[in-house]
Amino acid sequence: MPTRLMAGLLALALGMNAVAADRKFINAEQGSAAQATRPISDAVLVGNTLYISGHLGIDPATNRAATDPAVEAKLVMDRVKHTVEAAGLSMDDVVSIQVFCTDLALYETFNNVYRTYFPHGFPARAFLGVNTLLRGSHFEVLGVAVRK
Amino acid sequence: MPTRLMAGLLALALGMNAVAADRKFINAEQGSAAQATRPISDAVLVGNTLYISGHLGIDPATNRAATDPAVEAKLVMDRVKHTVEAAGLSMDDVVSIQVFCTDLALYETFNNVYRTYFPHGFPARAFLGVNTLLRGSHFEVLGVAVRK
């Protein structure tokens, strides 16, 4: 593996461990009750790449998905943004998104909210109609971001 | 983060910004009507990694999925290939694929088409039975490629 060998030689020369990929568990809502019980990090940053968990558009008042799908779409994207920014990245760094949706009739409703989060170019994306999502959600959104 | 520090020091020495991850939005069908309205890039290339959007096997005559699933499977894989090549990579560079399928009885129909695209080794893959996909599709295919 020439790249790693080269990195290793350089690290040796510079007294550093270049082959270790640093990682950081991101928990934007650390300390919340939900956080304490779920076996999930909101995201994991490894090197420059941020792996973002599936986020939901939960209404804090009810702990269920917001009843209005447009509100839910905004809540879910706000939570993704919150996590991305908690990791020190921005939405411009997002390169890939998967949207899981329980009702494809909500495609445009979701898109109208979604496009406002990416003024500088759209990530790769898949939009997939699934059967059910946790806590009555219409949308679950996960993705990958890479620090510029 | 020793790797980035090292890269930063080298970049400084060489007058380059080594920590910036270049990214390029790939739109293989740029200019089409669908492209203009969808908040999606066909793929995003960041460094050597290409994040490939969910692709469908749409018949251009009807703007719906091809009615014959074998034809649809070929259309969807051809579109993935088109996007990968538009980014300057080849199908040999694909390392990971997710296939979402509305009818698991089409597993072998899909596989028979799919295997012809990877003569030199198969990507990691998941094959998942979902409820519905956009535009009457039986298949949606997304993935990741890494330039050799």
Add this chain to the structure above:
Amino acid sequence: MPTRLMAGLLALALGMNAVAADRKFINAEQGSAAQATRPISDAVLVGNTLYISGHLGIDPATNRAATDPAVEAKLVMDRVKHTVEAAGLSMDDVVSIQVFCTDLALYETFNNVYRTYFPHGFPARAFLGVNTLLRGSHFEVLGVAVRK
């Protein structure tokens, strides 16, 4: 692309091909009948990143998913672990997981098994309710690991 340029210059200096991303197809059960016919690698290692296929919790006696979901959850996670370790990585290297599940009522059953595999911090994760999975499965688990 300054990073690649720099890597290329260094590689030239050191007589190595630094821009080539090595890749290795991982087949933890190489030689099995299933392996011979499926157009899938169990995982692909490219550089330090391991793309892990969707794994199922198949009972070898029946070649179907285990009937007890808790047993199935353990089987699927054991198989993921087996693949990760066959690639020379460990479960501590896993950064991202997607769980596809045909019955969200099994959420806690799955979590109780799942959390035992990650004593040192949880990967990013999505938990998605899909319609059907291959071979009568309740769970399909895929992911990404990055070598430390």
